[in-house]
Every structure is written in C-alpha cells, then in structure tokens.
Amino acid sequence: MTIVFYLIAAITVAGALAAMLLKNTVHCALALTVAFAGLAIQFLELDAQFAGFAQILVYIGAVAILIVFAILLTRGSETPKDGVFSKSWLAGLVIAALVFAVLGWAVLNSTSVLPGETAKPAVSVLQIGNALIGRYVLPLEIVAVLLTSALIGAVIVARQEKGSAK
Amino acid sequence: MGPLTLVQVTPLQGYLLLAAVLFAIGLAGALTRRNAILVLIGIELMLNAANLNLIAFWRYGPHPEALTGMMFAIFSIAVAAAEAAVGLGLVIHIYRFTHTTDLDQINRMKG
Amino acid sequence: MIKNADQIFVLLQHWVMSFFPTALQPIVGVLLAVVSIICVFPALFAIAVLMERKGLGRMQNRYGPNRVGPLGILQPVADGLKSLTKEDIVPTSADAVVHFLAPVFLVVVVFMGYAVLPMGRNMTLVNLDAGLLFFFAMGASTELSVFMAGWSSRNKYSLLGAMRAVAQMISYEVPLLLSSLVVVMMSGSMNLGRIVAVQNQYSWGLPHWYIFTPWGFAAFLLYATATTAESNRSPFDLPEGESELVAGYFTEYSGFKFALFFLGEYVGMLSVSGLGTTLFLGGWSAPFSFLTWVPSWIWFFGKVMLSICVFIWLRGTLPRLRQDQLMNFAWKFVVPLSLINLFVAGLWRFMGDGFARWGVCSAILLIAYVGMAKVGMQKKHFGPRSYRYAE
Numbered sequence: 001m002t003i004v005f006y007l008i009a010a011i012t013v014a015g016a017l018a019a020m021l022l023k024n025t026v027h028c029a030l031a032l033t034v035a036f037a038g039l040a041i042q043f044l045e046l047d048a049q050f051a052g053f054a055q056i057l058v059y060i061g062a063v064a065i066l067i068v069f070a071i072l073l074t075r076g077s078e079t080p081k082d083g084v085f086s087k088s089w090l091a092g093l094v095i096a097a098l099v100f101a102v103l104g105w106a107v108l109n110s111t112s113v114l115p116g117e118t119a120k121p122a123v124s125v126l127q128i129g130n131a132l133i134g135r136y137v138l139p140l141e142i143v144a145v146l147l148t149s150a151l152i153g154a155v156i157v158a159r160q161e162k163g164s165a166k
Numbered sequence: 167m168g169p170l171t172l173v174q175v176t177p178l179q180g181y182l183l184l185a186a187v188l189f190a191i192g193l194a195g196a197l198t199r200r201n202a203i204l205v206l207i208g209i210e211l212m213l214n215a216a217n218l219n220l221i222a223f224w225r226y227g228p229h230p231e232a233l234t235g236m237m238f239a240i241f242s243i244a245v246a247a248a249e250a251a252v253g254l255g256l257v258i259h260i261y262r263f264t265h266t267t268d269l270d271q272i273n274r275m276k277g
Numbered sequence: 278m279i280k281n282a283d284q285i286f287v288l289l290q291h292w293v294m295s296f297f298p299t300a301l302q303p304i305v306g307v308l309l310a311v312v313s314i315i316c317v318f319p320a321l322f323a324i325a326v327l328m329e330r331k332g333l334g335r336m337q338n339r340y341g342p343n344r345v346g347p348l349g350i351l352q353p354v355a356d357g358l359k360s361l362t363k364e365d366i367v368p369t370s371a372d373a374v375v376h377f378l379a380p381v382f383l384v385v386v387v388f389m390g391y392a393v394l395p396m397g398r399n400m401t402l403v404n405l406d407a408g409l410l411f412f413f414a415m416g417a418s419t420e421l422s423v424f425m426a427g428w429s430s431r432n433k434y435s436l437l438g439a440m441r442a443v444a445q446m447i448s449y450e451v452p453l454l455l456s457s458l459v460v461v462m463m464s465g466s467m468n469l470g471r472i473v474a475v476q477n478q479y480s481w482g483l484p485h486w487y488i489f490t491p492w493g494f495a496a497f498l499l500y501a502t503a504t505t506a507e508s509n510r511s512p513f514d515l516p517e518g519e520s521e522l523v524a525g526y527f528t529e530y531s532g533f534k535f536a537l538f539f540l541g542e543y544v545g546m547l548s549v550s551g552l553g554t555t556l557f558l559g560g561w562s563a564p565f566s567f568l569t570w571v572p573s574w575i576w577f578f579g580k581v582m583l584s585i586c587v588f589i590w591l592r593g594t595l596p597r598l599r600q601d602q603l604m605n606f607a608w609k610f611v612v613p614l615s616l617i618n619l620f621v622a623g624l625w626r627f628m629g630d631g632f633a634r635w636g637v638c639s640a641i642l643l644i645a646y647v648g649m650a651k652v653g654m655q656k657k658h659f660g661p662r663s664y665r666y667a668e
Contacts, residue, residue, distance in 0.1 A: 001180050009184045016188050016211055020195030025203060026428060030375065032207050033421060035188075039214050043239075046181070046225045051239050053410040055217075058243050061417025061450075063210065063250045065443060068424055070203055070254040072440075074261040085198050086270050092197025100190035107182045108175075121230035125407050125467050131233045139237075143244050150248035158255035160262075 005045060012038030023084050025071045033064045047120055050128055181222035188215035202257045202267045206250065213246040283572040286313070287399050310402050314391050321582075322543045323353035328582075329589045336593035360536035368431065368529055375429035380530070380537035383422035387541050390415045390548040395470050397561045397574035409467040412552055413454060416507065419545065420446045423516075426538070427526035438525030441600055442516030446507055448607040453503035455615035456496040459622045460487055460556045469552075473560030482566045486559040491638040492622040495646075497557040499615050501587075504549040506603070508542060511592040515600055550584035551577070610649055617645045 015035035019028045036059040043052035086092075132140050175183070189212050196208030217239045224235020257267060264272055281288065290309050294302045331341030331349065342349035367376055393408035395401040405411055420443050427439020461467055464475045478485045487493030506513040517525035527538045554560060558580050561573035598606065621638045628634035 001175065001177060005177075005180060009180075012184070013187055013191070016191045019207055019211065020191055020199065020204070025201060027375075028204060028207060030425070032210065035211065036214065039188075039218060042181070042184070042218060043221055046221050048221045048225065048236050048239070049405065050407050050410065051217075051221055051236050051243070053407055053414045054240055054243055056414035057410065057417050058247050059210075059214075060421060061414065062447075063247055065420055065424065065447065066250055066254055067203065067207065067210075068428075069440075069443075070258060072428075072436075073258055074203070074267050084200055084204075086200045089198040093194055095197060096190045096194035099193055100186055103186035103189065104183060107179050107186060118226055118230070121225065123230075123233065123236065125410075126465075127231075128233065128236070131237060136237050139241055143241055147244060147248050150252050154251040154255040157252065158258050 005042075008038050008041045008045070012042065026068060029064060029067045029071060032067070033060055036060050036064065047123070050123070050125060176226075178222055178226040181226075182219060185215040185218040185222065188212075188218070200268050200270055202260070202269055202272075203254070205269065206253050206257070209253075210246065210250060213242065217242050279570050283398055283574075285572070286397070286574065307402070314402065315388065318388075318391065318544055318547055319540065321547055321578075322540055323357075325543055325547065325582075325585050326356070326539075327353055328585065329592070332586070332589045333593045336590075357536070360539075361533055363532035365532040365534065366529075370431045371529060372429040372431070375425050376529075377534075379422050379426035379429060380534045380541065382425065383419055383541040384537050384544070386415050386418045386422065387545045387548060390545075391551070393469055394548070394551045395473050395555060395560055396551075396577050397572070400561075400574060401470055404468065404470050407467050408469045409457060409461060409472075409552075412469075412548075413457070416453075416545075416549070417450060419541075422541075423526055426530070430526075430529035432529055435526050435528045438516045438528070442509055442526055445509070445513060445516060445600075445603060445607075448604055449503045449506035449513075449611075452499050452607065452611040452615045453507060455612070455619065456499040456503065457552075457556055459492055459496045459619055462619070463487070463492075463622055463626065469555050469560075473555055473562065476559040477562040479566035484559055484562055484564060484566070486557065486562070488557045488559075490625065491635065491642055492618055492625055493557055495614070495618045495621070495642050497553070499611055499618065500553055500557065502611060504546075504553065505588065505591060506607070508546045508549065508588075510546065510588055512595040512598050513603055514592075515597060515603065546585065546588060547581060550581045550588070553584060554580040613649055614645060618642070 012035050015031045015033075015038055018031035019035060022028045022031060036055065040052045040055040040060075043049075043055055192208045192211030192215060194208075195211070196205045199205060199208070220235045220239045220242070224230055224233075224239075227235070260272060261267055266272065290306055293309055294306050297305045327342075327349065330352065334341030342352040345351045345355045367373060390412050392402045393405055393411055423442045423446070424439050427435045427437075427442070430436075460472060464472045466472065476484065476486050483489070488497045505511075509516050517527070527535060530538060554577065561577040563569045563571060563573075563576055621641050624641070625634050625638050628637065
C-alpha cells in the first residue's frame with residue numbers, strides 16, 4: 001500500500017464528501033469532478049490505462065458538464081430556504097452506515113481466496129480492440145443501441161413542447 | 167506502513183474498502199439531499215465506486231489477460247453516461263411543471 | 278554528426294542525468310524534459326502572438342506593433358510586463374475560490390497534452406500505448422475550466438459567453454474524435470510514436486503522410502475545422518467576440534489571470550497543431566527522402582508554426598459565424614462528413630493497392646461534400662414578419 005494510494009484515496013474521499021455536504025450545488029458538482037479525477041488516477045495505479053483515460057474523457061469531459069448545465073437550467077445555484085438536507089436525513093445516514101459496515105466486514109473477513117500480490121498485467125489497446133470485436137461484440141452492439149436510444153430519449157424528454165408555458 | 171497496520175490489509179482489500187467508503191458516501195448523499203440533481207450526483211458516485219471494485223478485482227484476480235473486469239468497467243462508464251443524460255433530462259422536464267427541484271415537494275403523482 | 282544533431286536534446290538530457298546517482302536518474306530525466314517543455318512552448322506562444330498581431334495587421338492593410346524594439350520584436354515582453362503589473366480585480370460578489378482556480382486548471386490541463394507528442398525521433402516525454410486517448414481526455418477537460426470562469430464571475434455576459442463556448446466545444450468534440458479515429462484505424466495503433474513511424478516511409482521520394490491520401494486530406498480538413506472551433510478561434514470565436522460579449526467568459530479577469538487564459542488558449546492551439554502534424558503531416562518526418570539529414574525536431578516545430586500561420590490567416594480572412602450557424606454546421610455538415618470519411622477509409626483499405634482506389638475514394642468524398650453542402654446547409658427561410666403581443 002504505497003503512499004500514492006493513500007494520498008489519492010484521501011483526495012477522492014474528500015471530494016466525495018464535499019460533493020455530498022456542500023450547500024452550493026455548483027460547488028458540489030466541482031467537488032464531484034475532483035472525486036472523478038481521483039478515481040481516474042486510481043485506475044492508472046491499477047494498470048488499467050484505457051479505463052482511466054476513458055473515465056477522464058467521459059466523466060469529467062461530459063457528465064460533469066451535463067450536471068452543471070442541468071444545475072444552471074433549473075436554478076440550482078440558489079440555496080433553498082428550508083435547508084439542503086431533507087426531513088428524513090437521519091434514516092438515510094443510518095442506512096448508508098449499515099451498508100458500509102456490511103461491506104467492510106465482508107472485505108476484511110474474506111482473505112483466503114485471492115493472492116496478495118499478482119504480476120502486473122500488460123494490456124495493450126490492440127488487445128482491448130480485439131476483445132471488443134471478438135468476445136464482447138454483443139455487449140458492444142447493445143451499448144451502441146442503448147446510447148442511441150438514450151440520446152434520442154434525452155432530447156425528446158428535455159425539449160420544450162410547442163405551446164407550453166416557458 | 168500506514169493507518170491500517172492494525173489489521174493486515176492486502177492491496178486488493180485496500181481498494182475494496184475505498185470503493186465501499188465511496189459507495190456509502192454516495193448512498194448517504196442520494197438518500198439525504200433535497201435537490202434532485204444532488205441525488206443524481208450520489209448515484210454517479212455509487213456507479214464509480216462499483217467501477218473501482220471491478221477494476222480492482224480484475225487487477226488482483228486470476229486471469230487478468232481475459233480483460234473481463236476492464237471491459238465491464240468500460241461498458242459501465244458508457245451506460246452511466248447515458249443514464250446521467252436521461253436522468254438530467256427528466257429533472258429538467260419536471261422542473262418545467264413544478265418550478266422546483268426540491269424532492270420533498272415533488273411528492274404527488276397528480277401533476 | 279547528422280545523427281548527433283538529430284538527437285542533440287536526448288544526448289544533452291543523458292549528459293545531465295549522468296551527474297546524478299543511478300537511483301535519481303529517471304526522475305532527473307523526466308524533470309529535465311518537463312522543464313524544457315514548460316520553457317519552450319510559452320516562448321513559442323510569445324512568437325505566435327507577435328506573428329499574429331503583425332500578420333493580422335498586414336492583412337488588414339496596416340502595420341502591426343512596430344514601436345517596441347526593431348520591427349516590434351520586443352512587444353511580447355512589453356505585454357508580459359504589463360499583465361504582470363496590472364491590478365488584479367476580483368468582483369466582490371464573485372466566487373473567489375472558483376474564480377482563482379479556473380485559469381490555473383486551464384493551464385495545467387493544456388500543458389498535460391504535451392506529454393504524449395513526439396517532437397522528434399525518440400523525443401516523446403511519455404510513450405503511452407493509449408496516447409491519443411490521453412490527449413483527447415485532456416482536451417475535454419478544458420471545457421470545465423471555461424465553465425468555471427464564466428460561472429464564478431456572477432456576470433450575465435460571462436455566463437452567456439461560457440455557455441456558448443461550452444456548447445460549441447462539446448459540439449466540435451465529436452468531429453474531432455471521429456476525424457482522428459480514421460488515422461487510428463489506418464495505422465492500427467493509438468500510440469503517437471507508432472503513427473509517426475508508419476508515416477515515415479518514402480516511395481519515389483515522396484512520404485507516406487496521411488494528408489496525401491483522399492481520406493486523410495478530408496480528415497485533415499475536418500480536423501482543422503474542429504480544432505479551430507475547439508480553441509475558440511475565428512471564425513468560431515463568438516464566445517469571445519469582442520464586439521458582442523465584451524470579452525465573453527473572461528470579462529471579469531484582469532492582470533495575470535487574463536494572461537494565463539490567453540496563454541492557455543494559445544498553448545492549446547500549439548498543442549492541437551502538434552497533434553495535427555503528428556496525425557496527418559507525418560510528425561517529425563521530412564517531406565522528401567533527400568531531406569532526411571535535417572534534424573527531426575526542426576521539421577516538427579516548422580510544421581507546427583506553419584499550422585499557426587494558417588490559423589492566423591483564417592482569422593484575418595473569414596467572417597465570424599453566428600451561434601446557430603456554428604452548431605448547424607457542426608451537427609449537420611461536419612459530423613456526417615466525418616462518418617462518411619470513416620467508411621471511405623475502410624473502402625480504401627478493402628480495395629488493396631492500386632490506382633482504382635484513389636479515384637473511387639476521391640469521387641465518393643467529393644460527391645458527399647457537394648451533396649451535404651446543398652442538402653445540409655439550406656438557409657432558413659424567413660416568412661413575413663409576425664408580431665407577438667404580450668397578452
């Protein structure tokens with residue numbers, strides 16, 4: 001467990017906490033971007049270069065911008081007068097703590113199956129390309145259809161209907 | 167070395183714990199915030215935590231040359247982007263009718 | 278001697294590294310390369326700014342700056358001193374943290390793109406296997422800093438400029454990626470060093486650069502269009518149009534932060550020119566086989582400065598596109614052409630070597646270009662004027 005892992009993990013968790021706790025919605029979205037960047041660096045630490053760069057390109061380059069556009073279009077930058085947390089916040093926190101407790105127990109108590117350190121896999125983009133067209137061609141095509149339908153669906157859902165009040 | 171020397175943690179367990187922390191934070195945020203967009207942010211954090219889990223198991227598990235974990239994570243990134251787009255489109259559409267994104271107030275099915 | 282001139286920077290790096298103990302040598306090598314990138318490209322930025330002002334001036338039938346130093350050569354120095362000593366004004370209602378971080382983020386992300394460019398033989402900082410993907414990931418992150426700048430200023434004009442800029446940059450990401458995808462398809466790798474190596478071959482004295490093939494030429498033109506829009510340069514510079522939006526998303530920035538945005542824009546322009554020369558113009562390879570004795574880095578930087586001259590020429594010549602014309606152009610003309618180009622490149626590979634494929638591919642591309650221009654770019658027809666009253 002190198003020092004780099006702890007540093008990047010601290011940044012990621014700090015970004016995630018800030019994303020969920022800050023009052024200003026745009027600040028939350030920017031903190032989320034920090035969390036995404038931290039995760040991308042974790043992917044690079046795990047020798048998954050393609051996934052790391054795809055994470056930066058898709059999440060920081062597209063999803064974060066989508067979120068800030070939506071915040072601006074729905075006047076999210078004004079703080080509501082009733083506070084930012086809903087009335088049933090305690091129940092949500094307890095559930096999340098329970099989930100974390102169960103996951104943490106499961107992780108720490110099942111050490112026997114997998115080895116500690118394994119050799120570094122050498123993955124080239126050529127292998128990924130071959131895998132996408134060879135073994136994973138069906139998921140690839142399904143994801144293509146899914147993305148097309150999501151694109152068309154998002155445009156239809158978000159467009160202004162003719163004659164409706166602005 | 168490090169804060170977890172009380173328990174012997176392998177690198178894989180370290181990554182899984184980090185993913186569990188991120189998942190719990192995302193879940194807490196999705197369940198407690200009022201603004202619908204912040205709920206979507208929490209969902210994105212949960213999806214990212216799951217991706218980290220997948221890549222960690224791919225790296226430290228048997229047969230990393232089969233690329234299964236990495237492929238799963240890449241497809242998950244694509245699907246999460248599509249879901250974020252549609253979800254935010256829905257939030258914008260609802261905002262046009264109710265003029266609010268406060269989830270405590272959008273609690274009636276009748277428009 | 279020729280080989281030494283070609284590899285002079287690599288040899289210099291190894292010589293400095295030899296003074297340090299073995300354990301520190303990789304770090305010192307990387308640090309040297311990073312420091313030289315950080316020094317060279319802002320110097321090129323100064324030269325580019327001077328070239329732009331004098332070039333634009335000549336195109337507009339006037340002299341450019343000619344007072345500071347002989348022929349105005351010291352103008353960038355004067356500009357730099359001015360922006361360093363100006364007062365840094367931050368509006369009281371602006372979001373101070375985000376306002377400060379926006380130019381910093383832009384400059385950091387733009388400089389990261391240089392890590393994968395092959396600037397000469399054996400002169401890539403990091404030879405990544407997915408180098409092109411890394412470059413585009415860094416390019417996509419610049420949009421976020423534009424938004425941060427516009428939103429944190431709490432200024433309607435800034436926000437409007439930022440929204441326009443982000444919408445424009447997102448629309449032109451798609452043709453950028455698609456036109457670069459053709460090169461990846463034909464060279465078989467995302468590694469930029471490998472793409473240059475494939476283009477570094479000569480037949481009858483002429484090089485195998487991708488721009489000399491029909492699909493490569495079309496892809497280069499689409500890439501040039503997309504990068505002009507990505508860098509918010511004329512004719513796509515409505516977001517920073519001086520006559521419409523004051524200064525767009527960096528209205529509220531003064532002094533050094535404005536200089537950082539300016540630096541970020543031009544360094545970004547240099548970076549995408551570098552990528553364009555790597556993908557289409559053969560990177561560091563010489564144009565003719567009898568010119569290979571000239572050092573490779575001279576060819577690379579020469580081609581990059583030539584691309585900058587073309588950018589400046591475009592700025593001085595073409596009128597500005599309106600926002601809806603710009604988006605129309607992106608989605609209805611450039612994206613379909615990029616997709617047809619992908620198909621044509623596949624056809625090129627499928628038809629094998631010979632002269633037939635040149636004719637077929639060129640014909641398909643020309644018909645597609647003329648067809649899309651007639652069909653996709655129809656003008657809006659304005660009917661008789663109708664009045665809407667507030668009732």
